[in-house]
Amino acid sequence: MTERPTAETGAPHPAPPLLVACDLVKRYGSVVALDGVSFAIHDGITGILGENGAGKSTAIKIFLGLLQPTSGSALVLGEDASQSTRVRARLGYMPEHDCLPSTVSAAEFLTHMAEVGGLPPSRARTRAADTLRHAGLFEERYRAVGGYSTGMKQRVKLAQALVHDPKMIFLDEPTAGLDPAGREEMLDLVRKTHREFGISILFSSHLMSDVERTCDRIVVLQGGRLVQSGEVRDFTAETRSVFVEVDTNRERLVQELERRGVRVTADAGGFRVEGPDESLYDDVRDAVVDADAPLRRLAPRRRALAELFQGDPTETGEMIGAALPDEGDESPEATP
Amino acid sequence: MSDPVPVHDIDPAAASHEGHARPEGRVFDIGYQRYDGPREGRARGRIAVFKDGVRTALGFGRGGRAKILPWSFIALLVFIGFILAMVAGAAFRFAGPEAAEGVPSHSDFYGIASIILFVFAAVVGPELLCPDRRDGVINLYLVRPITATDYIVGRWAAFTAVTLGVALLPQFVLLIGRMMGTPDPVAYLSDHWNDVPKILASGAAIAVYTSTLALLVASFTTRRAYASVFLVGLFIVSTPFTAGLSQELDGALGQWVSMFNLSNIPVHVNDLIFGDVSDITDAAPARELGSSLLFGWWALWVLVPGWLLWIRYRKLTP
Numbered sequence: 001m002t003e004r005p006t007a008e009t010g011a012p013h014p015a016p017p018l019l020v021a022c023d024l025v026k027r028y029g030s031v032v033a034l035d036g037v038s039f040a041i042h043d044g045i046t047g048i049l050g051e052n053g054a055g056k057s058t059a060i061k062i063f064l065g066l067l068q069p070t071s072g073s074a075l076v077l078g079e080d081a082s083q084s085t086r087v088r089a090r091l092g093y094m095p096e097h098d099c100l101p102s103t104v105s106a107a108e109f110l111t112h113m114a115e116v117g118g119l120p121p122s123r124a125r126t127r128a129a130d131t132l133r134h135a136g137l138f139e140e141r142y143r144a145v146g147g148y149s150t151g152m153k154q155r156v157k158l159a160q161a162l163v164h165d166p167k168m169i170f171l172d173e174p175t176a177g178l179d180p181a182g183r184e185e186m187l188d189l190v191r192k193t194h195r196e197f198g199i200s201i202l203f204s205s206h207l208m209s210d211v212e213r214t215c216d217r218i219v220v221l222q223g224g225r226l227v228q229s230g231e232v233r234d235f236t237a238e239t240r241s242v243f244v245e246v247d248t249n250r251e252r253l254v255q256e257l258e259r260r261g262v263r264v265t266a267d268a269g270g271f272r273v274e275g276p277d278e279s280l281y282d283d284v285r286d287a288v289v290d291a292d293a294p295l296r297r298l299a300p301r302r303r304a305l306a307e308l309f310q311g312d313p314t315e316t317g318e319m320i321g322a323a324l325p326d327e328g329d330e331s332p333e334a335t336p
Numbered sequence: 337m338s339d340p341v342p343v344h345d346i347d348p349a350a351a352s353h354e355g356h357a358r359p360e361g362r363v364f365d366i367g368y369q370r371y372d373g374p375r376e377g378r379a380r381g382r383i384a385v386f387k388d389g390v391r392t393a394l395g396f397g398r399g400g401r402a403k404i405l406p407w408s409f410i411a412l413l414v415f416i417g418f419i420l421a422m423v424a425g426a427a428f429r430f431a432g433p434e435a436a437e438g439v440p441s442h443s444d445f446y447g448i449a450s451i452i453l454f455v456f457a458a459v460v461g462p463e464l465l466c467p468d469r470r471d472g473v474i475n476l477y478l479v480r481p482i483t484a485t486d487y488i489v490g491r492w493a494a495f496t497a498v499t500l501g502v503a504l505l506p507q508f509v510l511l512i513g514r515m516m517g518t519p520d521p522v523a524y525l526s527d528h529w530n531d532v533p534k535i536l537a538s539g540a541a542i543a544v545y546t547s548t549l550a551l552l553v554a555s556f557t558t559r560r561a562y563a564s565v566f567l568v569g570l571f572i573v574s575t576p577f578t579a580g581l582s583q584e585l586d587g588a589l590g591q592w593v594s595m596f597n598l599s600n601i602p603v604h605v606n607d608l609i610f611g612d613v614s615d616i617t618d619a620a621p622a623r624e625l626g627s628s629l630l631f632g633w634w635a636l637w638v639l640v641p642g643w644l645l646w647i648r649y650r651k652l653t654p
Binding site (some may be wrong): 089 | 345368369370371373374375376377378379381382384385387388397398399402467468471472473475476478479480481483522
């Protein structure tokens with residue numbers, strides 16, 4: 001049996017982890033959804049990343065106590081949520097799929113959910129109004145949820161996860177179905193929820209850019225196994241290669257670069273150029289001049305999170321966007 | 337939740353220094369804040385599920401359309417109680433007390449109106465369970481500090497309470513109507529005071545039975561309409577089928593076939609409570625069976641569906 005990676009996200013923490021998965025296995029008949037996954041998550045926004053079917057939602061549901069693992073353990077705030085109603089009072093959950101009643105207003109629904117979360121009725125009403133204000137739905141709070149747009153429904157889903165003031169919330173694909181503007185607003189809301197109110201967040205997504213822009217740390221699952229975990233900034237650090245994009249004379253530029261002994265790989269409409277040392281930039285400058293190629297972009301190349309799903313995350317010449325469809329996975333740092 | 341936190345105080349000294357007598361002011365952040373108030377945990381969650389179940393059944397907090405069905409049934413049942421009281425009052429006035437006693441009263445009410453209560457339960461009951469599963473709201477309950485058992489018991493208690501209220505309201509309209517229809521209402525009440533516990537007991541018997549069956553059927557589908565049609569069919573079809581078959585079969589077999597008339601099961605208990613046979617059970621061979629058997633049969637039809645309902649929801653959580 002191969003040794004499975006076990007991970008603690010982030011730098012060493014003095015506080016105990018909020019979530020601990022220990023050799024977590026979940027099988028549905030012959031299908032293995034989680035295969036011996038172990039990791040610990042601390043305070044902050046942590047992305048749980050993976051393709052569809054990687055086991056993200058299953059892991060979240062096990063942490064919340066909605067599913068029982070086949071073997072292993074999953075502790076939230078030091079307890080098993082399937083056994084402890086006390087710990088569930090401090091958790092919030094925004095499911096991926098529909099979870100809203102269509103006939104009641106957002107204010108009515110949130111008030112009810114706050115009461116189910118243990119808040120007294122008068123406080124629940126106030127909390128519902130405040131949370132809907134936070135989610136940007138204060139003016140619409142008395143409309144039936146069934147008449148809301150997809151973006152508004154996503155906000156109500158987030159609001160119901162927050163209404164009882166949990167210590168930690170689980171967001172399962174919170175940007176699913178949103179247009180780019182709605183996505184950005186939702187990500188802002190998620191960031192604000194942690195940074196202004198200190199609520200820790202486990203953020204599940206298959207969209208690399210969402211996780212990259214929102215999360216401090218990531219846990220990467222693939223085929224039910226833990227692939228990577230750690231700080232997002234460690235994964236998106238600059239590589240030693242340079243991204244070059246020119247308007248014309250591409251072939252001549254490639255010849256000039258290769259003549260100087262640097263390695264050139266096609267990459268997202270431009271070239272990725274790798275050299276032995278800092279003289280790489282001089283070589284690129286000289287090659288561009290000699291090839292008479294109008295320079296459009298020259299930037300140190302950052303690794304994209306999508307590359308985590310490839311065999312060698314540092315040495316790849318192909319985008320992984322086909323496997324994990326998303327916009328903007330490749331991320332040159334700057335444009336001239 | 338704590339009161340809004342003042343984020344900025346306007347200094348009155350500075351204001352007066354400028355020569356203006358301004359009142360002291362505070363700017364409050366009325367947006368989202370952390371909650372440091374009381375948390376009542378699982379007990380509050382259970383109450384909330386019950387309260388929401390009552391509101392859902394009666395259409396409160398929902399649009400006008402959600403109120404039409406339950407309140408139509410309530411109005412119809414109250415109307416029947418009112419009509420019976422009016423008829424009794426008229427009989428008393430024009431034909432004397434003996435004639436008024438012959439008009440159907442409390443012991444006959446559920447024999448007359450039970451089918452309306454069954455249809456009420458069939459139409460309204462599924463509304464408490466089906467949408468929560470169809471819309472996925474059930475998952476939001478189960479990640480909060482209540483269990484699946486708390487949820488289903490809360491829903492069952494809520495619907496049973498509503499059905500009990502719907503069953504009792506026309507009986508009390510009838511009681512008050514008959515009381516007011518006599519020249520001496522106080523004397524009528526003192527003569528019939530022991531009807532009150534009987535009304536409560538028979539109302540409870542019919543409410544527990546109908547609500548449990550309705551919620552059990554609703555637990556098997558996410559579509560309210562399917563559950564309603566099935567339940568109405570079950571109550572309506574079982575009546576002529578078992579009545580016809582039990583007439584054809586003599587003796588104990590006929591009596592047992594008659595026991596499967598689902599509409600009659602709580603009415604037999606009603607008859608036992610009042611010590612009288614109502615019109616619809618009068619022709620049922622099952623009425624000749626012993627009282628303990630009739631009561632036990634009713635209890636079986638409450639306990640087994642109730643247990644199945646609990647099992648179905650218990651499976652939702654690990």
